[in-house]
Amino acid sequence: MKIAFHTFGCKVNLVETENLKEKANIEGFKYTDSIEESDIIVINSCAVTDTAEKKSLNYLKKLKQKFPEKKIVLTGCLAEMKKDLIKDADILVTNIDKDEIFKYIKENKHQLTPIDELDYYKESFPNAIVDKTRGFLKIQDGCDAFCSYCIIPHLRGKPRSKSEEIIIREFAQLVDKGFKEIVLVGIHIGKYGFDTKTDLKTLLKKLIQIEGNFRIRLSSLELNEIDTEMIELILNSDKICKHLHIPLQGSTNKILKLMNRHYTFEKFASTVEYLKSKNESLTIGTDIITGFPGETEEDFTQGYDNLLNLAISYMHVFPFSERKGTKASILPDKVSNEIKKKRSGMLRDLSESKRFNSAKRLFGTVQKVLTEKDNMALTDNYFEVCINEEIEANSFLNVKIIGVSMDGTLIGKSI
Numbered sequence: 001m002k003i004a005f006h007t008f009g010c011k012v013n014l015v016e017t018e019n020l021k022e023k024a025n026i027e028g029f030k031y032t033d034s035i036e037e038s039d040i041i042v043i044n045s046c047a048v049t050d051t052a053e054k055k056s057l058n059y060l061k062k063l064k065q066k067f068p069e070k071k072i073v074l075t076g077c078l079a080e081m082k083k084d085l086i087k088d089a090d091i092l093v094t095n096i097d098k099d100e101i102f103k104y105i106k107e108n109k110h111q112l113t114p115i116d117e118l119d120y121y122k123e124s125f126p127n128a129i130v131d132k133t134r135g136f137l138k139i140q141d142g143c144d145a146f147c148s149y150c151i152i153p154h155l156r157g158k159p160r161s162k163s164e165e166i167i168i169r170e171f172a173q174l175v176d177k178g179f180k181e182i183v184l185v186g187i188h189i190g191k192y193g194f195d196t197k198t199d200l201k202t203l204l205k206k207l208i209q210i211e212g213n214f215r216i217r218l219s220s221l222e223l224n225e226i227d228t229e230m231i232e233l234i235l236n237s238d239k240i241c242k243h244l245h246i247p248l249q250g251s252t253n254k255i256l257k258l259m260n261r262h263y264t265f266e267k268f269a270s271t272v273e274y275l276k277s278k279n280e281s282l283t284i285g286t287d288i289i290t291g292f293p294g295e296t297e298e299d300f301t302q303g304y305d306n307l308l309n310l311a312i313s314y315m316h317v318f319p320f321s322e323r324k325g326t327k328a329s330i331l332p333d334k335v336s337n338e339i340k341k342k343r344s345g346m347l348r349d350l351s352e353s354k355r356f357n358s359a360k361r362l363f364g365t366v367q368k369v370l371t372e373k374d375n376m377a378l379t380d381n382y383f384e385v386c387i388n389e390e391i392e393a394n395s396f397l398n399v400k401i402i403g404v405s406m407d408g409t410l411i412g413k414s415i
Helices: 011-026 050-066 077-081 083-087 095-107 152-156 164-176 200-207 228-236 253-259 265-278 297-308 337-360
Strands: 002-007 040-045 071-076 134-138 181-185 215-218 243-245 283-290 314-319 366-371 376-379 384-387 396-404 410-414
Touching: 002 011, 011 040, 011 095, 011 134, 011 181, 040 050, 040 077, 040 095, 050 071, 050 077, 071 077, 071 095, 077 083, 077 095, 077 152, 134 164, 164 181, 164 200, 200 228, 215 243, 228 265, 253 265, 253 297, 265 283, 283 297, 283 337, 297 337, 314 337, 337 396, 366 384, 366 410, 384 396
Parallel strands: 002 040, 040 071, 134 181, 181 215, 243 283, 283 314, 384 410
Antiparallel strands: 366 376, 366 396, 376 384, 396 410
């Protein structure tokens, strides 16, 4: 039978779907990228925000209406959150057994066991490949930070780490297959090893010893997980990208406390300042939630000024999305959607300005880039480069930056 997949949400979901595609053939199914030609459709859903939940739910219902003869399988975080959707999906499989989804398809039955019953890293996926030049390697799952706005700990369970031995083997396989950049992904990668008596720094030290022409990119690290040893490891290794994505989320101490983020804005700013003093070309990006309950106009103005003066290169901006079951959902002084939209727009404009100004500083420099399709490339510190000549994808190349577009894309010439 032909099987198709549709994915919503984060990089981890994308990696898991790519793994399922590979596993489908092993399990006796034939993968197709055509929904119309498929007999079975697997939806790997997201529910991290209200918008993501609605997108996943609407897609499920649209498929049921358009293709009533096809078997619709729902997995992912929406399946974990709303097990009553068994009335809309032919088969529902929670996150605890996503890797065994073909078993439930063959047996034509649901799997409704909640993820919080799992306390070890369980996965029988083959290795992940989701890009022509970059390999995405999942190293852990779950989170126990319990930020007041976040539903993820309830949907992904407690932190669980893949074994070092397996990661090293899979990493080496990706290098052998010719991938030049390998991105380490997970729900909370800074928690790697907490359950297996190791840590991310130890893993990185072992990975950079693997032979081959490659670089490692870290998907995201929390502020409290970036200590002096981690900083020195990242900045001193030519195998680790000079790019850190450090989620801030709230831009004032008042909002950070309400979010249960366990640090102050001053601590975040001082860490950014220290990182930039050690390596000026290091790119630092962040996530910001605006319109959090209790965020007054004065709070937003103070937060905007804080961000304006913060030495970061870009921001991913999200309007606050209420998630039932979180502490933030019962906080008073809700912010209207109209105000959230206005504030989000202002912060996205600020982010674009920061990206452009950061890109301008690279004008005239020589950058080592990883070439991609359509004559595009990516720098070590996470800037896209358009190269004004035909180039072969998936190779490292030195380019001189001869221009900067308004969106922060660099213009390069090979040297």
